[in-house]
Amino acid sequence: MSLKYYYDLMSQPSRALHIILKMSNVQFEDCPVALRKGEHMTEEFKQNVNRFQRVPCIIDDGLKLAESIAILRYLSAKGKIPEYLYPKYFLEQARVDEFLEWQHITLRITCSIYFRSIWLDPLLTGVRPSNEKIEKLKNLMEANLDIIENIWLQKTDFLTGQRLTVADIFAACEIEQTRLADYDVRIKYPKIKAWLKRVRAGCNPHYDNAHTYIYKISGTAPNAKL
Amino acid sequence: MSLKYYYDLMSQPSRALHIILKMSNVQFEDCPVALRKGEHMTEEFKQNVNRFQRVPCIIDDGLKLAESIAILRYLSAKGKIPEYLYPKYFLEQARVDEFLEWQHITLRITCSIYFRSIWLDPLLTGVRPSNEKIEKLKNLMEANLDIIENIWLQKTDFLTGQRLTVADIFAACEIEQTRLADYDVRIKYPKIKAWLKRVRAGCNPHYDNAHTYIYKISGTAPNAKL
Structure with a gap:
């Protein structure tokens, strides 16, 4: 399993993407990030996960990607999101x-x-x-x-x-x-x-x-x- | 020429899309909209051009579309935007x-x-x-x-x-x-x-x-x- 999903369910786009991943049966490594504890504000998070220090974000086969809608489009281009959820036409x-x-x-x-x-x-x-x-x-x-x-x-x-x-x-x-x-x-x-x-x-x-x-x-x- | 482009060069995304259309050699019917005169606030504009009463927007073969980045992606899908400006890969x-x-x-x-x-x-x-x-x-x-x-x-x-x-x-x-x-x-x-x-x-x-x-x-x- 190469897709890591970093999220906090208190974040709106994190929840949206979580629902979309689950509905799409995308397998991912669960990487919850507690914003309330400032887990996204560490230097380690900035260097190794997301340079913008926000969630949601992913690491997929080494590619670090932020922004929920950019992630959605990327996964759609990889054929991971069913067309009824995000049309290809x-x-x-x-x-x-x-x-x-x-x-x-x-x-x-x-x-x-x-x-x-x-x-x-x-x-x-x-x-x-x-x-x-x-x-x-x-x-x-x-x-x-x-x-x-x-x-x-x-x-x-x-x-x-x-x-x-x-x-x-x-x-x-x-x-x-x-x-x-x-x-x-x-x-x-x-x-x-x-x-x-x-x-x-x-x-x-x-x-x-x-x-x-x-x-x-x-x-x-x-x-x-x- | 079926693409109508509605814009005001005082609007930032209008300018961006204008530059992109020109660089891409996309032919369009020039439809400037003077925001300062409230030309986007008329009922006619709302009904016939853009229900959100903003610019930029397009009408292409009868399709009304708003939001500069959605328009960019639509024109890219139609093969109108060169790949160096908006990659397909x-x-x-x-x-x-x-x-x-x-x-x-x-x-x-x-x-x-x-x-x-x-x-x-x-x-x-x-x-x-x-x-x-x-x-x-x-x-x-x-x-x-x-x-x-x-x-x-x-x-x-x-x-x-x-x-x-x-x-x-x-x-x-x-x-x-x-x-x-x-x-x-x-x-x-x-x-x-x-x-x-x-x-x-x-x-x-x-x-x-x-x-x-x-x-x-x-x-x-x-x-x-x-």
Whole structure:
């Protein structure tokens, strides 16, 4: 087994890629990295695993590669990812790529900052952000959730069509993270609520396995086992 | 000619893709969109061009596609982009993809926010940010410029190896934008300074053509015509 997967299930793209690897039956050497203990910040990690000191990342046959979406494409090119998850036909792949490129500085950054500012930073510093700041961050995040609800999910059951792809998995993992900050996306967004159920059902048991800590820490495990 | 390219040369990824299309000898119908006039905010643009109301985007044989990197990959799949700019061999492509995915929430977001806060917002509102805010935004941006200088350009002439690729073009366009905010990356970063010269030389005359407005508005045209 030559593929080493370095990840922390508290990291959104780590979870997404973990789910994708499991659904794809990719065999890998399990290399969990505890971000909370700073295991990614050692010189050894920087030199031997990932020069950017982040997760997820892989080492495959000696190739060190970072960035979850670059890893996904690399594994797809090696024939490791089934076409239903990441299409090979260029017209279908373009639609999935459009989402994967769109989400970085929209959904991902705003959900991440919301989660960090409201959950992680207070945990580390003991200081809670002001209500004004919380409101501002929520508005920025909801501007992008509005786009998911009203544009991406306007006519289809999944983000890029009628079938689940990696786009849905990456997006769902970002949105699930906001549970930790006591944000319940299901209240305001009926389409997202129904879509999250479909994504979970389409990915289980791997979805629930990857979200074990998120459910546990947030105290918001979904009711039904899927 | 079936490819329509919608762009504004004041937008960084619009410029990058413009340079790439020109270097690739891709024929396209020129569709400039004046963001400053809000031409992307009309209902007509949303319905008929790009549902996300941003640039760059394309319409190709009826396919509407947004997101510069998704467009690049789509055109590459159609055989329109030369392999030296975006490699087809999966190991080389993975290295370029790693940069393209890395830059979104690091280099791109921090350079953009710096530029917007220091140049664009004051132009629109008449209010200059506080020195404290400027310093904070500069530090965030420089944390990523440090990574370009010390990691990406550590051992190679270009970001992903010894040859120019689309990774360099996307990155250079983000960094050039900061000229408008009176930031001169060349002072503190000798490797970036030398690399920017190489990127410009490798892309000209298309690089200077795409940057005409940036040079003019910032009053910082490079000395030598390349």
